[in-house]
Amino acid sequence: MTMHADQVGVTAETVAALVQEQFPRWSGRTIRPLPSAGTVNAIFRIGDDLSARFPLRQADAGEVLAVLEQEARASAELARTSPFPVPEPVALGAPGAGYPMPWSVQTWLPGTVASDADPSGSYAFAEDLAVFIAALRKAETRGRLFGGEGRGGVLAHHDDWMARCFEESEGLLDVPRLRRLWARFRELPRKGADVMSHGDLIPGNVLVAGDRLGGVLDTGGYGPADPALDLVSAWHLLRPGPREVLRRALDCDDLEWERGKAWAFEQAMGLVWYYVESNPTMSELGRRTLDRLLTSME
Structure with a gap:
């Protein structure tokens, strides 16, 4: 089952043809599709040290090329900052062999994603995660501000999306209770200046x-955002004890911590209904995060 109405298919044969045509120096390497719960790209390994990412939505x-170029710049910048391994950009490919869009090649990182090796009870993992987030926060924004796309700006700007999420979640979740929670979250004021942020610290983007x-993936969204944005990791990745370790290590005050909850809530609400049939792993992530948020507020 496809995840998106406008999803583009890509096979190992297509990837092999693209590599042969555009990067003959890699021809002959084994092409392997990577099983993944990811929702944005189909990922294929090229030999042992490279991976190729193919946007799934037409x-x-x-426009896709501009996005991939920006992601490559962001990934290279994060690689110079991160104290943990991250993929580094290698090349950009062009449309061809029946695939209609540009695509990207990165270095391959070994390891197991956190959705397959649950680190939620590890205090050491929480400490490492805090080190990673702190290193990004210390990086220079160079005068850049949040660009206005996706999460990381003004919570109330997501009201229309949340209204749709509540409507689509009828019969799946306790919508009246969740509406009340969003009504409180959306009013939380912002006081901190933008800091550099990964932007999507979910289990599928973290290696254990x-x-x-062990490393952090999907680094193309690195950029300036609300300091609370990377705190979504506290709810997507950690149980209560390690979660408190993360909070103390980052010295989060009550307001910043609550805004981190709000961003995790906004993301989780969309995951549950959108992927309930097409990507059960992502839908279950949303449910688990909402359960953790609700339990923390009882």
Whole structure:
């Protein structure tokens, strides 16, 4: 089952043809699709040290190229800042072999994503996660501000999306209770200046090594945002004890912590209904995060 009405299919044969045509130096390498609960890209390994990412949703090729170029710049910048391994951009591919959009190649990071190796009870993992977030917060924004796309700006700007989420979630969730919670979250004031942020610290974007943080994936969204945005990781990734370790390590006051809850809530509400049939792993992530948020407020 496809996840999006406008989803574009891509196969290992297509990838092999694109590599042969555009990057012959990699021809002959084994092409393997990567099983993933990701919702934005289809991912294929090229040999042992590279991965290729193919946007799943149909869009104008020129617009996709601009996005991929920006993501490559952001990933390279984060790689210079991160104290943990992250993928680094290698190349951009062009449409071809029946695939209609540009695509990207990155270095491959070994490890197990947190959705497959649950680190939620690890205090050491929480400490590592705090080190990663703190390093990003210390990086220079160079005068840049949040760009207005997605999460990370003004909570109330998401009212229309949340209204749709509540409507679509009837029969799936306790919508009246969740509406009341959003009514409180959307009013939380913002006091901190933008800081550099990963922007999407969910289990599928975090690698685990033992009970420690092994690396961070999907770094193309790195940029300035609300300091509370990366606190979504507290609710997507951690149980109560490690969650408090993260909070103390980052010295979060009550307002920042509540805004982190709000961003996690906004993301989780969309995951539950949108992916309930097409991507059960992502839908269940949304449910688990909402349960953690609600339990923390009892």
